[in-house]
Amino acid sequence: MLEIINLKASINKRDILNGLNLKINPGEVHAIMGPNGSGKSTLANILSGKNGYKITGDLKYKGENLKDIPVEQRAQKGIFLAFQYPIEIPGVNTNNFLKTSLNTIRKAKGEKEIDTLAFLKLVKEKAKELGIDEKILSRQLNVGFSGGEKKKNEILQMKILDPNLVILDETDSGLDIDALKTIADGVNSSRSKDKSFLVITHYQRLLDYIKPDFVHVLSSGKIVKSGSRELALELEKKGYKKIN
Amino acid sequence: MIENFKISLKEIDKINLINQEDKNYRIKNLEFFNKKGFPTKKEEDWKFSDLREIFSKNFKKIDINDTYPEENKFRLIKEFDHNYILLINGRLIRSDFKFEDKNKIKITGYKEENFLREKSNNPLICLNNALSNEGYNLVVEKDYKFEKVLVIYNLFNEDLSEKILNNKNKIIVKKNSELHTIEYTINRSKNKFFNNTYENIILYENAKFKNICIQAGRSEGYFHKFLNGSIKSDSKYSSFIFSSGLKFNKQDIKIDLEGKNSDCEIKSALFLNKEDHQEIKTVVNHLVPNCKSFQKIKSVLDSNAKGVYQGKIFVKDIAQKTNAYQLSKALLISENSEFDSKPELEIYADDVKCSHGSTSGNVDENSIHYLMTRGLTKKEATQLLINGFLKEIISDIKSETIKKFVENKLEFQVYGY
Amino acid sequence: MNNQDINTNQEYKYGFTTDIENIRAPKGLNENTIKFISKMKKEPQWMLDWRLKAYNRLKNLTEPNWQKPKYPKIDYQNLYYYSAPKSAAEKPKSLDEVDPKLIETYKKLGIPLNEQKRLSGVAVDAVFDSVSVATTYKEELTKKGIIFCSISEAIQKHPDLVKKYLGSVIPLTDHYFATLNSAVFTDGSFVYIPPKVRCPMELSTYFRINASETGQFERTLIIADKGSYVSYLEGCTAPMRDENQLHAANVELVALDDAEIKYSTVQNWYPGDKDGVGGIYNFVTKRGACRGKNSKISWTQVETGSAITWKYPSCILQGDNSVGEFYSIAITNNHQKADTGTKMIHLGKNTKSKIISKGISAGQADNTYRGLVDIGKKALNSRNYTQCDSLLMGNKCGAHTVPYIKNKNSSSTVEHEATTSKINEEQLYYCNQRGLNQEEAVSLIVNGFCKEVLQQLPMEFAVEAQKLVGISLEGSVG
Numbered sequence A: 001m002l003e004i005i006n007l008k009a010s011i012n013k014r015d016i017l018n019g020l021n022l023k024i025n026p027g028e029v030h031a032i033m034g035p036n037g038s039g040k041s042t043l044a045n046i047l048s049g050k051n052g053y054k055i056t057g058d059l060k061y062k063g064e065n066l067k068d069i070p071v072e073q074r075a076q077k078g079i080f081l082a083f084q085y086p087i088e089i090p091g092v093n094t095n096n097f098l099k100t101s102l103n104t105i106r107k108a109k110g111e112k113e114i115d116t117l118a119f120l121k122l123v124k125e126k127a128k129e130l131g132i133d134e135k136i137l138s139r140q141l142n143v144g145f146s147g148g149e150k151k152k153n154e155i156l157q158m159k160i161l162d163p164n165l166v167i168l169d170e171t172d173s174g175l176d177i178d179a180l181k182t183i184a185d186g187v188n189s190s191r192s193k194d195k196s197f198l199v200i201t202h203y204q205r206l207l208d209y210i211k212p213d214f215v216h217v218l219s220s221g222k223i224v225k226s227g228s229r230e231l232a233l234e235l236e237k238k239g240y241k242k243i244n
Numbered sequence B: 001m002i003e004n005f006k007i008s009l010k011e012i013d014k015i016n017l018i019n020q021e022d023k024n025y026r027i028k029n030l031e032f033f034n035k036k037g038f039p040t041k042k043e044e045d046w047k048f049s050d051l052r053e054i055f056s057k058n059f060k061k062i063d064i065n066d067t068y069p070e071e072n073k074f075r076l077i078k079e080f081d082h083n084y085i086l087l088i089n090g091r092l093i094r095s096d097f098k099f100e101d102k103n104k105i106k107i108t109g110y111k112e113e114n115f116l117r118e119k120s121n122n123p124l125i126c127l128n129n130a131l132s133n134e135g136y137n138l139v140v141e142k143d144y145k146f147e148k149v150l151v152i153y154n155l156f157n158e159d160l161s162e163k164i165l166n167n168k169n170k171i172i173v174k175k176n177s178e179l180h181t182i183e184y185t186i187n188r189s190k191n192k193f194f195n196n197t198y199e200n201i202i203l204y205e206n207a208k209f210k211n212i213c214i215q216a217g218r219s220e221g222y223f224h225k226f227l228n229g230s231i232k233s234d235s236k237y238s239s240f241i242f243s244s245g246l247k248f249n250k251q252d253i254k255i256d257l258e259g260k261n262s263d264c265e266i267k268s269a270l271f272l273n274k275e276d277h278q279e280i281k282t283v284v285n286h287l288v289p290n291c292k293s294f295q296k297i298k299s300v301l302d303s304n305a306k307g308v309y310q311g312k313i314f315v316k317d318i319a320q321k322t323n324a325y326q327l328s329k330a331l332l333i334s335e336n337s338e339f340d341s342k343p344e345l346e347i348y349a350d351d352v353k354c355s356h357g358s359t360s361g362n363v364d365e366n367s368i369h370y371l372m373t374r375g376l377t378k379k380e381a382t383q384l385l386i387n388g389f390l391k392e393i394i395s396d397i398k399s400e401t402i403k404k405f406v407e408n409k410l411e412f413q414v415y416g417y
Numbered sequence C: 001m002n003n004q005d006i007n008t009n010q011e012y013k014y015g016f017t018t019d020i021e022n023i024r025a026p027k028g029l030n031e032n033t034i035k036f037i038s039k040m041k042k043e044p045q046w047m048l049d050w051r052l053k054a055y056n057r058l059k060n061l062t063e064p065n066w067q068k069p070k071y072p073k074i075d076y077q078n079l080y081y082y083s084a085p086k087s088a089a090e091k092p093k094s095l096d097e098v099d100p101k102l103i104e105t106y107k108k109l110g111i112p113l114n115e116q117k118r119l120s121g122v123a124v125d126a127v128f129d130s131v132s133v134a135t136t137y138k139e140e141l142t143k144k145g146i147i148f149c150s151i152s153e154a155i156q157k158h159p160d161l162v163k164k165y166l167g168s169v170i171p172l173t174d175h176y177f178a179t180l181n182s183a184v185f186t187d188g189s190f191v192y193i194p195p196k197v198r199c200p201m202e203l204s205t206y207f208r209i210n211a212s213e214t215g216q217f218e219r220t221l222i223i224a225d226k227g228s229y230v231s232y233l234e235g236c237t238a239p240m241r242d243e244n245q246l247h248a249a250n251v252e253l254v255a256l257d258d259a260e261i262k263y264s265t266v267q268n269w270y271p272g273d274k275d276g277v278g279g280i281y282n283f284v285t286k287r288g289a290c291r292g293k294n295s296k297i298s299w300t301q302v303e304t305g306s307a308i309t310w311k312y313p314s315c316i317l318q319g320d321n322s323v324g325e326f327y328s329i330a331i332t333n334n335h336q337k338a339d340t341g342t343k344m345i346h347l348g349k350n351t352k353s354k355i356i357s358k359g360i361s362a363g364q365a366d367n368t369y370r371g372l373v374d375i376g377k378k379a380l381n382s383r384n385y386t387q388c389d390s391l392l393m394g395n396k397c398g399a400h401t402v403p404y405i406k407n408k409n410s411s412s413t414v415e416h417e418a419t420t421s422k423i424n425e426e427q428l429y430y431c432n433q434r435g436l437n438q439e440e441a442v443s444l445i446v447n448g449f450c451k452e453v454l455q456q457l458p459m460e461f462a463v464e465a466q467k468l469v470g471i472s473l474e475g476s477v478g
């Protein structure tokens, strides 16, 4: 699904990633853990195609080189990033946004556009599955949402857009236990053999709910250790320093 | 004598002229002024302060001033240590830099050759170009930080009835240097006069200049000052204006942010009373990237007073990453008071943060009510609130003694009403 | 004139012309032209006298020059002041008599005039060049006592109302373009809503400039009598021509006690091409008088067209407790220039006004908000709130905010806020990550930025306006 080969990245003359390798097969769930500032969000941004980074190395998605493919086309090809800090866009209705988004992605896939009625039905259904109050969808996109609402909204979008590679950037941070479960349920119910997940987190807590196949530790721009789920528990006990 | 506010070219001969070139320059400027006359509200810059109307109401004639008495009998500020220069009717009388390294400071009186012969189509600047004959020149050499504040005693003596005084001042702060001044205006004239000043401020790289402008008591003076500031990279200009108590005052401030990372801050708290009419006009030109500017103007208007704030932020196309903010707030506490404002943005660069706000209205009724339930009279409550409103500006002054000094002056105005 | 229906320009889809035989007044501005217009319209003497009075005043006026957009000198003697489709010179009695080509034109513009396919819930008065060609839903309105007709018809059939109110808000001598209009206005709409009547549908005028070298000078007069309500929409388009065309309309609104007028405009005149050639000069005077107590006038405008837009829909708040509102979106792209805003003149007690202005500038365009809030001495307990936001795309365009604020009343409060910024990169990135391309993302974010204004528009217009916002900015992001 995704292959990252010797990825180096810098921004504003600051080196952030220093030779990162990672391979994710279809159906796998990988977790990346790492201290603050280790480059986790940078990795997520680069995968999504954000501008402004100086990059060397290779990124392959479904066998295709991602170089030169702009953000929106990556999204249309099925890469979804749940943002660490979802931005507020005043005046833009959430439902309306989501429908526009869904239809561009469907169009790119050669599927028919979905009409408003069918869309609303879909949203209702997915929101119900996740136990999310639909009301937030008639509000302006992320504006005045609580931290938890923003994160849930990201998961709902993931559910509706139905991507192939999902990157969750600290989607668990700052959530209470109920919200955490909502999010984990959302992810778990989407797991399938043609979908892969890259779960970025700070705490092993989330991994109690989303059981990863692999855990990687990111430190100063490199994966310093990879292992199974037990690695996360070990990290929790010893802290990042010891692992390094 | 000046009839009909037209000025005879002969007046120029009363001035100590340097050479023919100087004379021609003055004549040209005077002719321009005579053609235009005192500005009226038809002119965009004078939309809210019709100077011609104000003058024809209050002056019958204006004469050029030629009296500059030696003055020794004035009281120095005792509240804090300071250097000082003494100006009488604009003329530099003496200076005292006892706290400083004198090699680093140059102070001279008015000398025409020190001033650029700028062309202008502002009639009052032209008037100043034509007739200026007093003022001072202050240079702070590089790598020097003033130890103590410099007070500029700006004294006007008793016999200035219907006189016009045109002064030119220039302050230069060189690289890596710092200057802090208080311009303290003391007014002894019981009669009306007009002071028209042109001031040039140049801050070189990494220089800092802070000025507080304050007024001792009420006066019959009519003041206009044009300030032309040029700020080079990494320098900071800050100005506090507390010029309450003048019959008419317009401070026309133009600051060019010419060097990257330069910064300009203008703050004002005014309490206007009686027939006072004060205008602050600021034009801040962001000409290069990464500069900052901030203006905060607070006014309280009592009796028949009129306050005006015209503020413009200009951002040139190359001046990306500009951060500019402007705020004016006015409290109208009497039926006949008026506040007009024109906060203007003219922006040609897109990656900028520029905003302004302007409010005017009465003192918050709920706050007054709250204070009255605590036993204050309505007047006391109002005084307390307007004092607090204005004090916010003063609280930005760092030196405690100077802050106290300014606070006392302001309180005297507020509680005297 | 050749019949070029083909739409060669993607951005401006109304750029076609219609091949129709015209009757024109001779070129030039003089008494004869005015007499010609008046005669063509079979006007009574008092109307002609009024026009001539305006013309005489005009001779002593000069064009204003304080506004920011400058334009080449207009040769007033080289313009036609009257142009009417021959078929419409005799006002058709019913739509069957209207030239089918005209009906076709309006159909192409999305304004069906046929009785069968009328826009549901909207009564339309269509003005083609200088004359009103058709008004729909007339009978239904008549039943309620509502008068909705062309101003020419009103001058003949309702002279008392016209005499009483015409020029009562915009005096004959107001300023150059308003006075010019008073002298040579050709047609426009007239609305009268009787006391206590709530107009059951949106009233709408659709303006179309077709003929070349022709100025359009329409005049609209709307009177809402005591306790009545009306919502009025105005739309405009013009063919693509490489000459500049002048449009100098006057709109007067009068709201009596407890009456409310909502006036919405979607202005999409031809803006000129990418290099700034051609386009309409839109120099319009719009003013409303809240004459009665508790009256309300609300202006909403979406200005995306014209080479130069220069207008300040204003409210004179005379009646106690009256309310004035101004909601505006002005989008300028390429070489377009807009200098627009409002005046809120508070005269009565407890008067309130609200100004929401959104300016968007792209390409080499210039966008100015200019506004006046004036709280008079007698306007006790009055309030104004103003919010002006500007968005810049690129550093070749400009945004200018010039508010004039006067408060002469200590019991009144004025609040003004303004910001200028560019589109937030992070917002664009977020939208891109959800699959939207740059143009879709910009359109979405800008529509969000304009939301407060768009939601003031009646449904029928809001959708079109949203699309227009996106289209107007096409090609502005790189």
Ligand SMILES: Nc1ncnc2c1ncn2[C@@H]1O[C@H](COP(=O)(O)OP(=O)(O)O)[C@@H](O)[C@H]1O
Residues within 6 Å of the ligand: A011, A012, A014, A016, A034, A035, A036, A037, A038, A039, A040, A041, A042, A043
């Ligand atoms: N635009 C930028 N310019 C300079 N440094 C940046 C920029 N963005 C991120 N960084 C730095 O890169 C490092 C990694 O950031 P990030 O990927 O957000 O870390 P994490 O998500 O792991 O906390 C941090 O030290 C951060 O300060």
Ligand SMILES: [Mg+2]
Residues within 6 Å of the ligand: A040, A041, A042, A084, A169, A170
């Ligand atoms: Mg992060």
